[in-house]
Amino acid sequence: MYKHILVPVSFDAGYDHLDPFPIAKALAEPDARISLIHVLEEVPSYAISYMPDDFRAESREAIRNDLQERAADIPNAEVWVVDGHAGRTILDWAEEHGVDLIVMASHHPGLGDYLIGSTAARVVRHAQCAVHVMR
Template identity: 40%
Template sequence: MAGFERAIATEKPIFASEFPQRERGVWHQLTWLNTDNRQTGYFKQQITIGVGSMYENILVPVLVDNEHDTHASLQAAKTLASDRAKFTIVHVMEPIPSFVLAEIPADALNRTHTEIEDAMSRMAQSLEDCETKLISGHAGRAIVDYAHDNGVDCIVVASHSPRVSDFILGSTAAWVVRNANCSVHVVR
């Protein structure tokens, strides 16, 4: 495919019964964009367990709250991992301005850190060779910096449904995708 730019596979399988000239099985439509035109072809689904198992140092950023389910991110990390993979679950706390920090009781801040660390430890039990890190900074930048500094080869980040402000400012997942020097797997 000369001038190949990108390929897009449909999420919905196309069954052979829809195309009598094809053999039985599940087929997927593949559309690729050339520099001159758009072409469509079909490929048969041939997925074997372990094909995507290639990453050895996986970072899973999480939000520790009641609104976000991290199960899908952890499952994706397991699926993408090699047999000897190392996992790191990280939560980023935005810096608290000093004038606000002065008004927060020290025990409340310590209690919050302990609750976050406990929640991450429970998440880590579902992964082998997993450590947890609580870091501070701008969420997207802190995740990308941590990945770069620690030799991470894949970041598995969850994405929420975008709000209008995300198109202007950018969500954490979008920031990570645009700025990471390693593979990024976005879970919706």
């Protein structure tokens, strides 16, 4: 059983059928913290000029609201929306906050994943804690 579980949430297509929360709840100690995190990747400079000025702030708020809805029935849940590169930021956040288990979904790899690797693969290779990957 784990005391602090991190559940990275991606809003990309391909993850809709995967629900990591039952697994996180099943592996949690009765008083465990479960942290839901979404990493906002940097928008390339060539694309940001075509977006409304308040795009990032509105995106952050919409994501936070969605995560809070998902966390509503999870005891001791926390919601985090952070900036950075998904793989590196998840690893850094887990280490800084004393996470002892990461439960995350992974899509079936595409060609790009074979060349540069997926977020889940990076987390599995470099995490300082246990990692449970759902596919």
